[in-house]
Amino acid sequence: MQDSLSIPSRTEIIAQHRQSGKQVAAILPYHSPRPVFTCFDILPVEVWGPPRVDSSHGSAHLQPYICSLVRNALSFLLTGGLDEADFIIAPHGCDSLQGLGSILMDLIPSHQKVLPFYIPRGDQENAADFLAAEIQSLYDSIKDITGQTPDLETILKSIAQHQDADQLIAQLHKSRQNIPLTQLEFYRLLRSREYLPPSAFSELAEKALALDTNKSRNKGIPILLSGIVPEPMAVLEGLSQLGALVVADDLACCGRRIYPPITHDNVFMAMAKSILSAPPDSTRGSSVEARTQHLLDLTKTSGAMGVIFLEIKFCEPELFYLPIQRQALKKAGIPSLVLEVEINDSFTHQLRTRIEAFLEMIA
Amino acid sequence: MSFVNRIRFYRQVWIIGRAGLRWQRWRAQTYAKSAVHRQSQYLAPPLDITPKTKELIARHYLEGRWANLARKVAWVTSGAPVEMLKALDFYVLYPENHGALCGTARAVVDISSEAESAGYSRDICSYARTDIGTMLSGKTPVGRLPRPDLLLACTNICQTVLFWYRILAHHFQVPLVIIDTPFVYSKAERHTIGYVEKQLEDAIPILEKIAGKSLSLKRLKKVMEMSKKATQLWAEVIGKATHQPSPISVFDQFIHMAPIVEMRGDPFTIDFYATMLDEVDRRIANGIGAVLDEKKRLLWDNLPVWPKLRSLAEKLGEHGLALVASTYTSAWGDLGPLMNPDKPLESTALTYLHPILNQGTGHKLETMTHMIEKFHLDGAILHSDRSCKPYSIGQMDQKERLIRTYGIPALLLEADHDDPRSFSDEHVSHQLNAFIEMLED
Numbered sequence: 054m055q056d057s058l059s060i061p062s063r064t065e066i067i068a069q070h071r072q073s074g075k076q077v078a079a080i081l082p083y084h085s086p087r088p089v090f091t092c093f094d095i096l097p098v099e100v101w102g103p104p105r106v107d108s109s110h111g112s113a114h115l116q117p118y119i120c121s122l123v124r125n126a127l128s129f130l131l132t133g134g135l136d137e138a139d140f141i142i143a144p145h146g147c148d149s150l151q152g153l154g155s156i157l158m159d160l161i162p163s164h165q166k167v168l169p170f171y172i173p174r175g176d177q178e179n180a181a182d183f184l185a186a187e188i189q190s191l192y193d194s195i196k197d198i199t200g201q202t203p204d205l206e207t208i209l210k211s212i213a214q215h216q217d218a219d220q221l222i223a224q225l226h227k228s229r230q231n232i233p234l235t236q237l238e239f240y241r242l243l244r245s246r247e248y249l250p251p252s253a254f255s256e257l258a259e260k261a262l263a264l265d266t267n268k269s270r271n272k273g274i275p276i277l278l279s280g281i282v283p284e285p286m287a288v289l290e291g292l293s294q295l296g297a298l299v300v301a302d303d304l305a306c307c308g309r310r311i312y313p314p315i316t317h318d319n320v321f322m323a324m325a326k327s328i329l330s331a332p333p334d335s336t337r338g339s340s341v342e343a344r345t346q347h348l349l350d351l352t353k354t355s356g357a358m359g360v361i362f363l364e365i366k367f368c369e370p371e372l373f374y375l376p377i378q379r380q381a382l383k384k385a386g387i388p389s390l391v392l393e394v395e396i397n398d399s400f401t402h403q404l405r406t407r408i409e410a411f412l413e414m415i416a
Numbered sequence: 417m418s419f420v421n422r423i424r425f426y427r428q429v430w431i432i433g434r435a436g437l438r439w440q441r442w443r444a445q446t447y448a449k450s451a452v453h454r455q456s457q458y459l460a461p462p463l464d465i466t467p468k469t470k471e472l473i474a475r476h477y478l479e480g481r482w483a484n485l486a487r488k489v490a491w492v493t494s495g496a497p498v499e500m501l502k503a504l505d506f507y508v509l510y511p512e513n514h515g516a517l518c519g520t521a522r523a524v525v526d527i528s529s530e531a532e533s534a535g536y537s538r539d540i541c542s543y544a545r546t547d548i549g550t551m552l553s554g555k556t557p558v559g560r561l562p563r564p565d566l567l568l569a570c571t572n573i574c575q576t577v578l579f580w581y582r583i584l585a586h587h588f589q590v591p592l593v594i595i596d597t598p599f600v601y602s603k604a605e606r607h608t609i610g611y612v613e614k615q616l617e618d619a620i621p622i623l624e625k626i627a628g629k630s631l632s633l634k635r636l637k638k639v640m641e642m643s644k645k646a647t648q649l650w651a652e653v654i655g656k657a658t659h660q661p662s663p664i665s666v667f668d669q670f671i672h673m674a675p676i677v678e679m680r681g682d683p684f685t686i687d688f689y690a691t692m693l694d695e696v697d698r699r700i701a702n703g704i705g706a707v708l709d710e711k712k713r714l715l716w717d718n719l720p721v722w723p724k725l726r727s728l729a730e731k732l733g734e735h736g737l738a739l740v741a742s743t744y745t746s747a748w749g750d751l752g753p754l755m756n757p758d759k760p761l762e763s764t765a766l767t768y769l770h771p772i773l774n775q776g777t778g779h780k781l782e783t784m785t786h787m788i789e790k791f792h793l794d795g796a797i798l799h800s801d802r803s804c805k806p807y808s809i810g811q812m813d814q815k816e817r818l819i820r821t822y823g824i825p826a827l828l829l830e831a832d833h834d835d836p837r838s839f840s841d842e843h844v845s846h847q848l849n850a851f852i853e854m855l856e857d
Contacts, residue, residue, distance in 0.1 A: 116802075119809060148574050148575050148809070155601060155776040159777045159810075160781070169599070169601045175571075175596050177618070178614075179611060180596075183598075183611035186611075341583065369540055369575075369576055369805070372539060373540060374579070380535075
C-alpha cells in the first residue's frame, strides 16, 4: 500500500484510545448508531467475526449450524479478544446474532456490560419513531453507566463527524475505479471505517480520493460482489489475480451501509432515519423487490458483467433472497455465482477454480 | 365471490365434506375400540378424542381447499395476532402447521426438493422449504392449499418468517403485513409495546380493505374472549401432566395442539379442549398413564421431530420414560393471561411480544427450571433443531446449567423438526441409549 495511505490496525487504534483513558465499545454487526458512542468519547469498534480465530471456543456453546461470523465473535470474546472493550453492543441483526446477544446477557458472563439494540424490520410506518426511541434508550444506558451527559452540541458534532465519514464512504464507492489502490487495499480502507474514529477515517479517505487517478491500474472483468462480509479477504487478491475487478458491492459491511446524511430537530431521529435510509438489506428484512432492483441498478451503473454472491454458510437472511435475485439477474443477462464460505477459510483452490470458470464464462 | 361460488363452497365443505369427515370419525372411533392389535406395549391407547382432532384438522384443510370460492384467505405465522383476522372472517392458513402435517405424512423430502431444485438452500428452515416447495409445485398431502389474499408475518417466533413471507409475497403478489415484535432480552420497554400496538392499528385498514368489511370491536372482543378461553383450557390440559402417572404425554400434546395453534378464536376449539380436559381427568381418576409403566419423567425443549413422533414415543415408552412437559406446547398456554379483551390492541401487543421464542435464553432456562419443579422431572431432552436457530441457540449452556445446578441428566438431541434427512436413526438411538443408562443409574 502507498505510504501516504498507511492504515493503522485495530489493535493500534484501540491501544491509542485506551492510553488516553477513554473507553471502547465492541459492536457486533450490522447497523448501529455510531455517533452515540463517539459523543461519549467511546471508540466504536465493530467485530465482524473476526476471521482466523480458534473457533473451537465458540463451538463449546453454539451448535454446528450457527454461522462462523457468530461463532468467531464468541470465540474471540472467550479468548480475550474483546478484553479491551468496556461495552459489548449487540444490535439485532438476525436470529443467530439475537441468540449471541442473549446468551452473552444471560448464560455466558463477560466482564463487559452487554447492551442489546433492536433494528426494526419491514418498513413499518413507525419504524423511525421506534428506532429513535431505541437509540435514545441506548444513549440513556450509556449515560447511566458512564455518569456523563454529553450536551446537544457534542451530540451534533459527533453526528456531523460521522456524516462526513459516511459521505466520504459514498464517494469512495463511486470513485473506486479511479483510485490507484489494489482491491485488497481499497477494501481495507473501506473497512477501516469499522474501527477508526470518524475524523481519522475522513482524513484517510480524503487522501485516497486525492491520489493521482492516472496511476490507477484498476482494469479487469467488472464484477459486483454481494454478501455479508468480504472474508476471506484473500478472495479480493484472488479476484485481482484472476483478472476480475470489483466495480460495486452489495456487502452488508460495506455497500449496504452507505448512510445518507439526515437533518432533523431530534438528534436520535436523525440517526434513526439515516440508518433506515441505507440501501436495501437482508438483515433489515427489505423486500425481495427492493433488494433485487438495487442489485440490478448497481450492475447497470457500475457496468458489472457478473455478480458473485460470497455467502457465509448458514446465513439464512441471505439464503432466502438468492434464488429470486439470481433469476432476475439472469433475466437481465447478468450471470451470477454463489460461493459459500466460512470466514476462517483460506482462498482455497476450489474457490479459485470456480471463480476462474465463472470469469471465463462472462469475459 | 359470486353466489354460485358460495353455493359450491357450502356444498363441498358443509354438506359433502363435513358429512364424510363425521363418517370417518365415527369409523375411527368404532375401529379404535376393537383395534387391540395396533396398540403399543408401552403406551396407553390414543386419547378417545384423537379422531375428533383428526376431523378438525381435516375439516380445516377441507375448508381451505375450497376457501377461495367463498372467503378471503390469510396465510399467517404461528405466533400471529390472528384474532383480528378471525374477527374479519378470514379463512386463516398456517404454513408452519402445513409443514408439520407434511412432516407427519412423510412428505417433506419430496416437497422441499421442489424448493431446493429452485435454488433454496437446505440450510434454511425445513418448514419454509416445504412451504415454498408447495407454493412452487402445488404438492401437498391435503389436496390443495388456497391462494392467499393476504399474508401476515409476525416476527415473534423468528426472523426466518420475515424472509419466508417476503418470498411468498413476491410469488403471490399479495399484500404482506409485517408485525415486527422486537426481541425481549429482559423486559419489553414502553416504546416497544407502543411500536407493536401502532403496527396493529396500522394493519387494521389494510385488513379491512381486503376483507371488504369493517372490523367490529364487539366481534374482536368476542374472538379474543374465545382465544383466551381456549388457551386457558389448553394450559389446564397440559397442566394435568403434573399428576403421576401423567395422563398425557408431550407426544399427545404435539398431536392435539393443532386446534390451539390454528383454530384459536373459534368456538368449537373451546368445546374441543373442554372435552379433552374431561377425558384427561377421567384418565387421572382411573390411574391411567400415557406411558403404561411410568418410571421417569422428562422435559422436552424445542419443536417436535414431526416425522419421528411415533418411534421416539415408543423408544422412550419402552424404558418407562414419560415426556410430560414441554417448553414448546406450553407456549400457547402462556398467551392466555396476557390477553385482555377490554384492551384489545394494547393487550394483543403485549401478548404477542411475549411468546417464549421472543424472550431471552435466560427466560427459557427459568421456564425449564420451573417445569422441573412443577412436573417433578427427572431429566430433560433438548432437541437441537437444525431448522430453528432461535429456539436452539443457548441450549448447550442451558443443558450444562440443568446438569450442574439441578443435578438432572440432560441430553442434546440433534435433529430437525421436519426434514428426516437431518435425523440419523442410529445416531439418535445411540444418544438415547446413553441417556437412558444415565437416567437408570
